[in-house]
Amino acid sequence: MSPINSLRRNPWFETVAEARRRARRRLPGNVYGALVAGAEHGRTVDDNTAAFGELGFAPRVAGHHGARELATTVMGVETSMPVVVSPTGVQAVDPEGEVAVARAAANRGVIMGLSSFASKPVEEVCAANPNVFFQVYWSGERDVMLQRMERARRAGAKALVATLDWSFSQGRDWGSPTIPERIDLWTALRMAPQVLPHPGWLWRYARTGHVPDLTVPNLRPPGGRAPTFFGAYGEWMGTPPPTWDDVKWLREEWGEPFLLKGVCRVDDARRAVDAGVSAISVSNHGGNNLDTTPATIRLLPAIAEAVGSEIEVLLDGGVRRGGDVAKALALGARAVLIGRAYLWGLAANGQAGVENVLDILRGGLDSAVLGLGRASVHELCPDDLHVPPGFAVALGSGSGPGR
Numbered sequence: 001m002s003p004i005n006s007l008r009r010n011p012w013f014e015t016v017a018e019a020r021r022r023a024r025r026r027l028p029g030n031v032y033g034a035l036v037a038g039a040e041h042g043r044t045v046d047d048n049t050a051a052f053g054e055l056g057f058a059p060r061v062a063g064h065h066g067a068r069e070l071a072t073t074v075m076g077v078e079t080s081m082p083v084v085v086s087p088t089g090v091q092a093v094d095p096e097g098e099v100a101v102a103r104a105a106a107n108r109g110v111i112m113g114l115s116s117f118a119s120k121p122v123e124e125v126c127a128a129n130p131n132v133f134f135q136v137y138w139s140g141e142r143d144v145m146l147q148r149m150e151r152a153r154r155a156g157a158k159a160l161v162a163t164l165d166w167s168f169s170q171g172r173d174w175g176s177p178t179i180p181e182r183i184d185l186w187t188a189l190r191m192a193p194q195v196l197p198h199p200g201w202l203w204r205y206a207r208t209g210h211v212p213d214l215t216v217p218n219l220r221p222p223g224g225r226a227p228t229f230f231g232a233y234g235e236w237m238g239t240p241p242p243t244w245d246d247v248k249w250l251r252e253e254w255g256e257p258f259l260l261k262g263v264c265r266v267d268d269a270r271r272a273v274d275a276g277v278s279a280i281s282v283s284n285h286g287g288n289n290l291d292t293t294p295a296t297i298r299l300l301p302a303i304a305e306a307v308g309s310e311i312e313v314l315l316d317g318g319v320r321r322g323g324d325v326a327k328a329l330a331l332g333a334r335a336v337l338i339g340r341a342y343l344w345g346l347a348a349n350g351q352a353g354v355e356n357v358l359d360i361l362r363g364g365l366d367s368a369v370l371g372l373g374r375a376s377v378h379e380l381c382p383d384d385l386h387v388p389p390g391f392a393v394a395l396g397s398g399s400g401p402g403r
């Protein structure tokens with residue numbers, strides 16, 4: 001398609017799959033590659049989406065409800081539907097980055113998760129959306145962690161998300177994109193063959209008069225400069241991994257609401273309850289962590305069964321349709337978080353593209369609730385699904401050695 005035709009094309013898209021195709025066309029190869037991510041063979045990233053397709057719906061033929069309730073709360077924060085923007089640290093997709101995502105989420109009444117590795121400062125993001133959950137890794141000395149948390153609290157963040165599952169796994173069989181430390185003239189020249197065939201992306205940056213800034217402003221020390229992405233990554237890698245006592249400390253320092261993201265095992269979910277968290281997300285980091293970890297939707301039922309009456313259980317990984325949201329809720333999730341789906345929307349059409357993705361999920365969820373004969377997302381239950389034998393996987397539910 002010529003650039004002229006592509007400019008004329010209707011910017012609205014009808015599925016997340018189409019947003020992904022447009023993101024692929026619009027973004028330079030290395031930026032698109034960073035969004036697709038995944039680890040090693042990519043079995044987990046694939047299973048996260050494929051597993052949703054293995055679950056079937058059990059629709060009703062009559063007695064449907066004319067109006068359906070999709071709104072809910074997550075850790076006491078209201079949301080117009082059980083979908084939360086998951087924190088992602090990806091620079092260079094769009095010049096407005098997380099601020100555009102936050103505005104889109106605010107316009108659709110949805111909570112915004114902001115990564116500490118994001119490209120925009122927490123103050124700007126909180127100004128764009130009143131309901132921000134700020135995400136941290138276990139990185140740096142304790143006083144530095146406290147300073148970052150307090151900055152987010154002052155900015156107005158409503159909850160802390162601690163993502164602790166990352167194990168620095170490396171390597172993708174299909175190749176990892178090259179990401180520069182910073183963009184100077186030499187880097188720009190070197191990247192030119194990748195960038196020039198994507199005039200739409202280039203134009204978005206050209207209009208701002210800035211090249212992508214690959215720094216991490218939320219990790220800037222008081223009075224200092226924001227570290228580069230790789231500088232921040234180095235600090236994180238060099239920090240000794242947290243114990244359960246550290247999780248408890250983090251939770252006590254922040255208070256509530258506190259979400260522990262990255263739980264795959266029933267025994268970990270129980271320890272999270274003991275550490276005093278308000279919620280967990282059943283998550284394998286979108287298939288970017290230990291490859292061959294099962295899809296999160298397979299892990300959800302056992303975890304929800306074990307701790308769902310004590311804390312809120314969320315899920316992230318592989319959500320691409322409103323029907324996926326309904327399936328996760330039917331199997332015990334309070335809400336889901338989405339990652340790639342909104343990143344592809346952002347790449348395809350900026351803020352409007354993220355709104356487009358949220359509308360697709362809302363429409364699909366509403367259709368599922370309608371077809372299943374339910375009046376509210378809170379009524380969804382396992383009876384609404386066909387769950388094939390052997391689908392669910394319970395990790396860490398035995399009596400193995402604990403730590």
Ligand SMILES: Cc1cc2nc3c(=O)[nH]c(=O)nc-3n(C[C@H](O)[C@H](O)[C@H](O)COP(=O)(O)O)c2cc1C
Binds near residue numbers: 118163288
């Ligand atoms: C490109 C990319 C960057 C991510 N960065 C972060 C991050 O900075 N912090 C975090 O907690 N999770 C991060 N995640 C994981 C997401 O929050 C979420 O767990 C995952 O994307 C969910 O899977 P999905 O992409 O299939 O929806 C990232 C995921 C992707 C794809």
